[in-house]
Amino acid sequence: MKRNGDELHESGLTRREFFEASAVLGLGAVAATQLGPFAGRAFGASKPTIKVSSWTAYMDKKLLKPSGDKIGATVKYVEDINSNEEWFAKADPKLRRNQSIDRDGVVLTDWMISRVLQLRYMQKLDAKSFPNKKNLLSALRSPSFDKGRVYSVPWQTGITGVAYNAKTVTKPITTMDDFFSKDLKGQITVLDEKRDTIGLIMLSLGQDPSTTDYAGTEKAFQKLEQLSADGIIRGVNGNEYVNDLSQGHLAACLAWSGDVAQIARENPDIKFVIPDSGGMLWADNFTIPKTSKQAKLASKWINYWYDPKNAARLTASIQYISPVNGVADQLTKMGGDAAKLVDDPLVVPTPEMKQKLHIFNSLSESDEAKFDARWAKALGQ
């Protein structure tokens, strides 16, 4: 018993001391958050900060600090977007009431940009701070949802196709019919990014997703519904497919090009193919919420990434398709592994590759609502 008592004293913290210590710590923490901004101003030393929300696998941390130094700001780059819809569900109630979402930039997929622009949730990019906009690939310059790219500009683009594990799938997949074949029953998933899944099915049915409206998607939905009812499709996956594929939970799935390039570095059995009928092309775009007070600085930051040199460094690391002109030349100049990427059509698409890729048409608000509901119905949700 005595020993116990001694031990307690040796630990040197009575209950009272513990409470006092916690109280002091708590006060300190509160003081730090409250006084932080003032302290910075008082010393005149702190740089302004911009905060950006983005997806995983879209930034090389080593490149982040130089990008901030160049524009004289600290960049807080947060990888907190996992799905366009989840982001919207969180941001919508605030932006609707003109309340700040505490971000100076967000990266969203084309169709979500279309939605938030219709709702007037974003502000214009500052054209004066963004001269490098001239480097934007001409094909991406004037999408229907943002003519002339006034509000948004692509961060990265990528391809949706089929990924499979060559260990389980002995006969290489080349078409969507191979992918949906009975041999793979219950071992494949589709993407919860609806336009990717429906777009690929439409292409396999000989339809063009780049001009479709809601009515045009019905056949693809019927096919999806049938595949789901027959148990061909095991389920729907978001970004988790990366794990499922590498751990052997799945034989094949719909997937995004850059992700698969990154998995294949460690597991060469994982292959990515664009079905013969064609693949989907999409862009995730940088845009500035209307509540941000740092639009100029955020525009300067995106300007930095539109310098082909900086864009090429990013591409070398994340292996998505850059929207910036001249990246291929810069990659060649970098030499080594980066130069090899120039010959990879998934990173620098060849003209033949470009012909196989399609962008999903943007849907009107009422069509989009029907589209989303039809999706849920097709999957029994």
Add this chain to the structure above:
Amino acid sequence: MAERGDDGKKRARFAPYLLLSPGSLWLILFFVVPLWTLARMALSSKPSRFADPTFDWHWSNISDAFNRFGPQFYRSFEFAFFATLFALAIGYPLAYVIATRGGRFKNLLLGLVVVPFFTTYLIRTFAWKTILADDGPFVSFVRWAHLIDLVRAVPLLGHWLLPSPDRILATPAAVIGGLTYNLLPFMVLPIYVAIEKIDLSLVDAAKDLYNNGWQAFRKVIFPLSIPGVFAGSLLTFIPAAGDYVNAYYLGLNNRSTQVIGSVVQNQYLNQNDYPLAAAISFIFMVIVTIAVLIYARSFGTEDLV
């Protein structure tokens, strides 16, 4: 003196309310107010998809929820029922052995039941996904030993639990298994407490009256442990019915594993139909409440552990 006496009485009258007030305040703030908001939202409508919902006694949300999502409601309770049943089948013997035969290892054994649950729910569920991988060692063994075929041979249930002969993931069996695993301690602990309180000399008394071991268990131990079973079943069934993590990760949210929680998520995040999502949640709560009341009436005792 008289005054002081009155004062004391007054204080005595208010004391219970005063003592209750932190709890009541908590309930009002975090239960009544949200419930009221939820009910209001459930009876609201939206003129267009991204408009603000307005409260207008929109009763059709309720009928909509029933008509469109009947199967998912049903499935949620089905999964919860089986998970509770399995948790009871595993948990009761476990609790019984720990309480009666645990001796000085009692606390250690109880600790072992609880320790895995220091890891978060999500990670444990994810781990099961790896364990149950199609070509992983576990499923390979189960296939080799024809255990999947054995389960599938069970009339009525077999093909429902395991629709495919060569895998476990993305089936109702995986979801029910995940729920059972994740909620087991909630079954074990109350039953343990109930059995631990039983005076074991009652068993000796029963045996003196010519009962054999099984009869003594059936007539003495089990009836006395019913409060634990009751509490454990509630603590397992209610979270299991509302859970969607297991259906999402282990069931992959397909046609045979979709539960009501996933529907709410879909309506809220994807369709932006907050009123319908609220209506579904509200109906779900009402069903659970009614089910619990019926259950309490028919099996419950006043002594909830």
